[in-house]
Amino acid sequence: MAETVRDVVMIGAGPSALAAAIYTTREDIDTVLYEKSVVGGLAAITDVVDNYPGFEDGVEGLKLAEHLEKQAERFGAQIEFGDVSGIRQENGLNVVTVDGEDVQAKTVLIATGSDYKKIGVPGEKEFYGRGVHYCATCDGAFYRDKRLVVVGGGNSAYQEALFLTRYATHIDILIRSDVRASEVLQHDMQKFVDSGQVTLHLNTSTDEIVATDGRVSSVTVTENGESHSIETDGVFVFVGLLPNTDFLKDSGIELDEVGLIKTDAHLQTNLPGVFASGDVRSGATMQIASAVGEGATAALSIREYLDNKKD
């Protein structure tokens, strides 16, 4: 086991952890971030971020991720690639297992985010961000006066489809078996079905997302056993969230029913000295602005925790 004890180990290097690291490192708190895939998280693989406050004409997701990374590194953040498989508490310290090695830390920030569940059909990965989307709040506004397809029949699919009615001229909702959305949401949706703005397709599997000249143009479906094609300008998939919390299963950290981490008002989990922020936190908005704001708030909580520990 390493002899050194880090002030804070951050798990993940998306917008929330990078924002937190800007704060901690600027205050000379020794900070290391472990990222297992992409520095910048979902932001880095987003085409254009239109609503991150401060960039009046929007900003490429990759650019924003690079700005955040460089800003954190300017103050001394150490960003490492590494896969965290567990957290435990031992002798009043946190022990984080990274690529099989133990790293000791006075505090931990979990900011591993959540991923959107995929449907796994041809075209989904290829046209991600160019016609295939997972967040109506983020990308709905790009579809004013366009046709859309929504995939999913649960609460989130209905909520997001209702939200998209303010932009799209017509929405086809593709539901694999039966509607699982609440009565209230179904009632709200009925108005749009009656007006013709929304068409529900039950017992309908999504088979392929098809593009013309590099932009999504239609979706091939099997509806009640028959294959046909639906023209569209974009596809929004809402079949669930996958919080990146599998590695916490033996940690004793409390999760909510979806698998997101529960925190108090200071963003501390039920384990003292272990904090969580951003899209992995229960109550997350899946918005970069919120994730960044929570990262800053978590950093101030971490500083206070470390200061109190000194005595």
Add this chain to the structure above:
Amino acid sequence: MAETVRDVVMIGAGPSALAAAIYTTREDIDTVLYEKSVVGGLAAITDVVDNYPGFEDGVEGLKLAEHLEKQAERFGAQIEFGDVSGIRQENGLNVVTVDGEDVQAKTVLIATGSDYKKIGVPGEKEFYGRGVHYCATCDGAFYRDKRLVVVGGGNSAYQEALFLTRYATHIDILIRSDVRASEVLQHDMQKFVDSGQVTLHLNTSTDEIVATDGRVSSVTVTENGESHSIETDGVFVFVGLLPNTDFLKDSGIELDEVGLIKTDAHLQTNLPGVFASGDVRSGATMQIASAVGEGATAALSIREYLDNKKD
């Protein structure tokens, strides 16, 4: 009274309200902001913002404020100058009094921020941001290996002075009468007094902040009745916060003991449809990143509230 009912009236046009407006207007929620002094709030009068995530080399406060304003206006936010004197609820609507006129709104976001209390001595206003500061988290890092003066003897002064010990070679703390900081903080401070890094000056009034070539160089004080001068590179004043909540005194909105607005996890106050975000909210961090993140979160809560109201 005006016949029109606004979707959301935002009180204040600082970073938190502007971030919220970027979100609401992008979703076609009719939004008006009333600002009584400076669009951009405290950010607009900050020299350099070093830690707002996304600007790797920092950004001028005024520039950041302009970006936020233009981004909100790009999506259709209406920013008006106006002084709000009260909020009341009538017939299921919120009524906001602006320059004596009533404006009806389905929802309200209070984002009026807080100001730092001033000591009101010559030089304080003139050198604000160029040697006179009110936020150690924001500006402490500019004083690595420099001498500092801290004004104040309460908890916040002690906390911030302790924080500044990580940067400054020496700190003189000027306390008008007696120390009011907690025993714990006094105990923590004693270590730095013993080591000589901190000097406490009791019964000491701060008379003038003096500059040489436009930068703060000393402070004139009266200590135990005798006037003398203390050399310094900067002055941090921590004599309290002034939440901008006077106009809420008859509103029934719950405030905490400092006068900040209490909210739930969705940033709603005790009045339905009335939300609060940023530095006016109980638990505020006085950080632009947090204020912006809360603005985005509040906007999503407002959207949900409006959607539920539609039925």
